[in-house]
Amino acid sequence: MDFNAIDEKWNARWQQEKAFEANPSKQKKFFLSAAFPYPNSPQHIGHGRTYTTTDIYARYLRMRGFNVLFPMGFHVTGTPILAMAKRLGQKDEEYLRIFEEIYGISRKTSATLTEPKALVSYFSREIEHGMKEMGYSIDWRRKFYSYDEHFNRFVEWQFRKLKEAGYIKQGSHPVPWCPLDNNAVGAHDTRGDVDPQIEEVTAVAFELEEEGGLMLCSTYRPETVYGVTNLWVNPNALYVQIEADGKKFWVAKEAVAPLAGQLGIKVQKTADAKELLGKNAINPLTNARLPIFAAEFVKPNAGTGIVMGVPAHAPLDYLALRDANLEGKVKLIQVLKVEGFGEFPAKEIVERMKVASQLDEKAEEATKEIYKKEAHTGVMCIGEFAGEGCASAREKIAKSLVAKKRALKIYVLANSPLFCRCGGVCIVNMVQNQWFIDYGNKGWKEKAKECLSKIKIMPRQTIADYLYTIDWLNERACTRAAGLGTRFEFDKTQMIEALSDSTIYMAFYAISHHAKELKPQELDEGFFDYVLLGKGNAPTEAAKKIREEFEYWYPFDSSHSAKDLVHNHLVFFLFNHVCVFEKRHWPRQIVTNGFVLMDGKKMSKSMGNIVPIRAAIKKYGADVIRFSVVAGADLSSDTDFNKPVAEGISSRLRAMGELLEKTIAAGEGGKYDDADKWFYSRLHRRAKMAPSMFEAFQIRELSQELLFDMFNDVQHYLKRAKQPKLREFFEYWALLVAPFMPHVSEEFWERLGAKKFVQDAKLVSVAQFPAADEKKIDEGMERREQFLLSTREDIGTLVRLLKKEGQAKKIHLFVADEWKREARSVVAAEKDFGKAMKACLAKPELKAHAAGLKKLIETCMKDVGSLKMEPLAGKQELQALQKGAEFLSKEFNAQVIVQMEEEAQVAHAQRAKNAMPGRAAVAIE
């Protein structure tokens, strides 16, 4: 089988037949989509998982008679594409190399991609080709880009709705910032693509007794202010006094730049650390007098460069005191009671770990341990919040200090120093007048939760994540100074940010192909109000038709994405839908899936283990890739892509193909015998359970059943059947696996030249999903075969045990006597040994076998569980063995004798006694 040729043939056919262009009709509809891609790179097989899952579902539903709409667009909003184009324009070596080595794009081509639009068009074309090659059943007429003017009008309308609802706010906001570029930095703007992490720190102000200035100490542990005995400055650093907020603060000189974006800083004077030493500050909570000491461990570039000394709870503080022989001069103050420690945990741990000095490496280890322990188990034993846990006290004290203006909230970059690609050192900037969407709004949250309670979430375990995120979400910045996308109407200097313009875009798919026919300026408030909300009168005839189309497709039935979007996009999707749309148009289902690993490892540019999807298709064929990325794991977990898996699927498919050819060549005929009955029972059983498994997204299990298990059954059937009859099998199978492997399925179907299920439809893709023929599901037949196979296994075990491989001459088989079956059913009802025995003896026909009863009941008790299942009748077992004797005889190359007499009557009576209901006895000569 030439997979590539088959792929090409059917992709062309689908396109030619417009098989997936969905228009309103009388049919019931299903509207689903998967997160639209961001075209700044070619897609890899990891992307393929979400889209394939979506497509399998779409194809399944289409075969179940739904009018399915599966559209696709491109999300180009934001800064990465801009940044990438700019870097390519600068001939950035790192980017050129990634393009060349990982994406396979020549430097010559790269040179043409220096404009954002060129980049977008290049990659979106690439992605679209890949999706078509994968056979995704997408209605491409509805494609749009998120910077299209028509879409801009839509997003503007959406934001007007948010504003009307009172959800658009303005305020200040900390942002990672490059002072050289004078712009916000994201991960793609930093050297090494490091994601900037902002951390909130409390800076406590201690008034200087002598001069009224304030010593600004940054701390992660404001609750320890009660235990401050002194302040620390680095003796080798310079300190400056700055004016901010009308006050004078001392901070390290190196701290000024990182804080410049947050405090309106005016440097008043500079001083050597020595000038501060010997002065005294006042504790804002206890009014204690705190001397200022010198310590080497203080880092002038971290926080404010001034540190509170809490020797009772901070190992470094204690060590610094000890190092300077100041231990006698201060009295340690306990703030927290800590499990497993006495009054002064820091002192204790330093002594226990034998930390030599503040410069000892072990000091850090001790600090980590104490901080963790105190945060976890510490209970305040001093001050206003005595008795409270450390964590809650920390929060309350910080809040109250800030409220009393005795402390400031400052932000630092947790992973500093962080360099912008331009070379600048990143800082945190407090952006004033930042625009937000207020996801903190209580009423809105309630509505979002209401929607969540009605929506179907797959996989189900993720509901907790949604709930948590809805609760936790607060104001979210929704604009940026730069980026592609939609300009922010209420402040034209701003662009709407990427996760805010992609929350209800599915609604736009429903109408995008019509909207394109109109001029952007026609898509005004009245237009969208009418089309999307049914408000007012139709502004034009066209609008009326568009409204009808929207009404047909909405609500949105199923949203698909990878699991990483649960915490942002998918929750915004809920919020925005409940804000903008009528309740009857709220979404119905969300499905998220795990990622794809490559040989067990995460795919990444730096590892160079990214497999571009188009290359993979070329190598294995689309259907093998489709199958590989969804079959390996449950929806919720990550799956692994590797060569053996892909090849295993490929070889089975090929084998099926060859078998199909043979079947076609051989023709068909003859009466069904047991082997045929067994095989078709298995097939129809699978056909019967397939629908519920598709609907429950049990894709891993389904693929297991439909490909691997079915294949094994075929193998066994070929061995058992005198004259295999596979035509009906292929007629079913090709359709059962069609959602997974549409190309091969179409090809098989065409080769079969059959009309069943397809009727007037020309394509499998729009055929009926085959209903199982339940009459052919033959439980008894399957169980008899199972009985035969387990007997075969027993024989095999014995032959091996007796070291008689290939040498057994005669195999005698015995079926359990009737009295055993009766006794077994007694035991099944009465699981207590004694009572079961009594019950058995009460029956005259069993009493006759009293000698064997004890052993029998014991054996039955050993696996009580299996008693629940009704065993095959003796006759059935006998029939299975008799009909299977020839098969067993071939398997073991020995004469097989099935005994019909009662156990005691036959030769090998001792062995025959071993027979149990459900298990034949074996004697080997």
Place this chain on the structure above:
RNA sequence: GUGGGGGUGGCAGAGCCUGGUCAAAUGCGCUAGCUUGAGGGGCUAGUGACUUAGGUCUUCGAGGGUUCGAAUCCCUUCCCCCACACCA
């Protein structure tokens, strides 16, 4: 730290909700035999330990408990992964 998800045989990965048929599906790997001109591929069997009659013993992160019975239920504990906001 907060929230979520996990720890199963050489590996991947089911089973756990609804305890017994679980030495634990399936796939890969490995071993042996057959097949093929070799290779690739295919087929058959084996793959916890012991065992010349279908048996026994020990296993599902660790420890404890409930139960006639625990991979499955409860408690304690250790470890791993993911998300945490302006980033698509």
